[in-house]
Amino acid sequence: MGMRKVIFIILDGLGDRPNPNLKWLTPLQSAEIPNMDLMAAKGILGMQYPISPGIPPGSDTGHLSLFGYDITSEYPGRGIFEAMGENISLERGIAFRANFATVEEKDGKFIVRDRRAGRISGEDAEELAHEISEMDLLNGDVKATFKHTLEHRGFLILEGPHLSSEVTDVDPHEVGYPVLEPIPINDDAKKTAEALKEFLVRAYLSLKDHEVNKRRSREGKLPANFILPRGAASPPKLEPFSSRWGFKPAAVAAGPMYKGIAKALGFDVFQPEGATGLPDSNFSSKIGKALDLLNAYDFIYVHVKGTDVASHKKDPLLKVRVLEEVDIALEPLTDPPEDLLVVVTGDHATPCTIGKHSGDPVPILFFGKGLPKDDSTNFQELDAYTGGAGWFTGSDLMNLILNYSDRALEYGLRPVSRKIRYIPRVNQLTPFIL
């Protein structure tokens, strides 16, 4: 048996807690997922903390950590990934993830009523975004570009001399809290904070009485009257996934940020027909694409966003349905080629009971012909607690994947000068020539 290829499936926000609407079972326990159960029965389960015990990952930091990057030193900030997902190249400038939100003015403060403006539709958001798409700030010294992506999501880019990503978040992340002052963490960021404040006020003035919002109010919908930026980020200098882990990687994803992370790590990114980044995505199309890509790549990352969307909506029944639909799509993987490793997990927990990311551990499944097997019978938490993959943190996952794909280099060997952890390809080696 040579080296295996890998299909790595992230069910976003997979981890969860017992839910009163599921008879106090978790979504994984409640869902009918015979294909994942079959893989669990043939493979091993475990529990992983994407960052470390109790730390709630963001979707970006959860992914980066699972991909084997040190988020304490290599995390560039979320805005970058959003921008890269939209094919915006950032040679310079600062990028922010930014939501359309609903605020209420009160004593000069802006109290957040909904951080997602009632999960505004793409059409409304696009029309509003047009109004604030470009702005000259600080008397033309800084140029602001706002771009809408999906639903309430978008990003803001500030370009100009002497900007810095070291500013605190404007988004307070909690309903009922005031919009926050962007505070420069060091002196280099003072100008960035000033430009950001001008953008916030001018965007608010443009949005609050906009025709779209007037109509939304008439229809009983929340107005999208504020832009909430967070996650200031400078263009990253991330080592490509291929040189760090030795794989030739491809991604199958629809959500902009996930495509952005994959691009930032040098994956080739594919969004097949019907893949939407929403609960109604065509999962069979995505898994089919992943199987096709095995001809040209050896590490296929498949991202499923629907599980997380359902969790943020606190809708456990929807999460169960997404899991069941994903499971149908996974049928071809239950009898995989001999040289395939299948890994299924989540980038973090999003318990439907709390509707936000948590630091709970996340079940994980490793399955491939000839690989270890435990006595798990179902892909669910109780089996995963005692499974053959044990408990570990995200920083160990890529080493485990190298190992179970039979690509891990024995510790201490030094075939090339760099500190690589995978068995190098012959073209990475320097032959001794007479």
Next chain:
Amino acid sequence: MGMRKVIFIILDGLGDRPNPNLKWLTPLQSAEIPNMDLMAAKGILGMQYPISPGIPPGSDTGHLSLFGYDITSEYPGRGIFEAMGENISLERGIAFRANFATVEEKDGKFIVRDRRAGRISGEDAEELAHEISEMDLLNGDVKATFKHTLEHRGFLILEGPHLSSEVTDVDPHEVGYPVLEPIPINDDAKKTAEALKEFLVRAYLSLKDHEVNKRRSREGKLPANFILPRGAASPPKLEPFSSRWGFKPAAVAAGPMYKGIAKALGFDVFQPEGATGLPDSNFSSKIGKALDLLNAYDFIYVHVKGTDVASHKKDPLLKVRVLEEVDIALEPLTDPPEDLLVVVTGDHATPCTIGKHSGDPVPILFFGKGLPKDDSTNFQELDAYTGGAGWFTGSDLMNLILNYSDRALEYGLRPVSRKIRYIPRVNQLTPFIL
């Protein structure tokens, strides 16, 4: 569901090993503890190493590590906590934990016969302590204060110019070993070591023929003829628990050192009626107080010393009895308010078979309505080995507590300039004002 409050119960020295006097069960396995079993059945169990695998914590370092402090860089030494527990303010000076002990003079050495002078009673110890309560050392350059606390325990404070905590322990920690010379670890500590030696000799001369010890010898009891200092410590500069973890904390404890640790971390400390820090403590009074304190605080630490006292006495039946009495007191927690997280664990293992702290892992229980559930049925080691809280080290515990109390801040978010890990209160934030 908003943020939860926390009751954090430390059963001192909880971890244990199979015991021949309990038909080779552990005390937890042997005890009838229906209330803890009920919480285990409804919650999750795990195993934690307070410091790291195999490292036996002191009660002070075990607590500090579980409270989320880095003992390699933040541990000030034990004496400080003993002193703070007795309301001694230490602006300057060096504090030592100090036991009444029994030694035998032999060839000019002092051989330790009992490190606790037969667990001398508080009355005898108090009378002896009076004899050595104040001493001028090194011709009046250094002032020594000795204060008795509970049973054989007390502390010694040296005050004067140019003192240092960098001296080795006088207490050899083993019976049959000689009392040790206090050795200055660096030149700054030479004077401290000299003062300490003078104190040891003068205390011995005062104690050895004291009426109390003569009477004890007549009664067949061990004389308390020596003071064994250890854990030299300078006043700590510890970040308050409230700013590190975002809780408003209170402690319910009776043992001086535990009160001292809590005070050093900025807890408000309460010792309700009947709480003694001994196996006969009134546990219901302590749990009742903890429940009362939930009105004004959101993190209540409850310390139970009896389990550890029984373990040091190598008395597994007493440990079982303490566990069973604590369990009766825990009945009100089995049907807790919706917004409560209950955590039960120990600060270290003290196996009754060896009668001292060990580096064995310690069972832990997390329980709250709507929180994860595993298939444990009893609060005991076998269930904890495979439970849904997994295996972790003390440095992760506070992050897990933040998580399961729904207070953990998503990694990467930056609502305030400091690196905080909890969702900040609104008054910690700076609103953006028009």
